[in-house]
Amino acid sequence: MPVGIEAWLTQIPPITRAWLALSVATSLAVQCQLVTPLQLYFSFKSAFTNVQPWRMATTFFYFGSISLDFVFHLFFFMRYSRMLEESSFANRKADYFWLLLLSSVMLLAMSPLFNLPFLSSSLAFVPIYMWSRRHPSTPISLFGLFTISAPYLPLALVIFSWVISGTWKAAAGDLIGCAVGHIGWFLRDVWPREMVGGYSVLTEAPDVLRRLFGDL
Template structure:
């Protein structure tokens, strides 16, 4: 009962996405489906109309192991921070951010050899959260102290040190910055205007058509303090 209460206390979009990622990985692990049925393949999508791949390519982080738990934990944490913070009461805008980022990544994936995009989406979430929380102090292994906007680059450097491909980090950072610039920076510049407008049908479905008073404002989650995260050998504080 306590678990059920905690689970349904998670904001709906965060709950839906992280649950989908977990169930997709378990389905592959238990051989209900194979990764070959899920990965991004333009030919199968646009010629065979296997449209589900446009979604499943964002929901599989690989087999259960360190990479899976690392990505799932970061996705859950920063997705929830955003949904409960700068997107509080704006579920339609939050979903539109996912759609915008996902579409850009799919376009980019047409030109690079990437078949699963979930890791890049995670970095995008981290990037947007970090730019909207510039004063949060973080700590890496008790050795490196930095402010939140450097977090995506710390993760980039860590991937580089581990010998992992950094294309996912770069893609997430690029897409995250494009969204941040169009949503938070450009509208505030002289002559600027809001480029990204959430479709009205999403507002009707998710926000009950309510008027969002802060539609044209930037929405920082917090203005200071510390953020903590323990994940394996990591300790973010």
């Protein structure tokens, strides 16, 4: 069994694999009481006034205690992040990391406006949204119950998240992730094509990052 798990993990592209590993490790650490959620959440006061900068990273890796909601978000983020990294960002690790990094910065800036201490599910919706917009004609079967076209996938997942969590606050984080994903998609797909805006540092990783990831 461990050999099978190892083989499965090696098939996942590197950025998605690292994100998945850190997310599972974070939730397991909380489950084993090695750390508490109070040590992981993000707020400007905790991160900057109290000088606890790690919170700017841990907020993106904690999907909550191991539960149905945890499995739901982890499964869909891993599935569509993997598909996006293997297709649109194949052999472009730096550009995919840059997309997630810029999205993370936007989410951190928006966090106080919506009182979102944990931003993992919000960031998870960025690749889901972008993949859905880049594959508009792809049919998606949700849980084998009904089929929708890809652009409706984020909305369907937001509704499902609302249902299983029982509160609109859980869905609010997902919706904000969709909004940030829309910005990323617009800058990369719409602006260069229709506005003749060209590519910029907002859409392509700097050369120093490309060298770090071995893309140059």
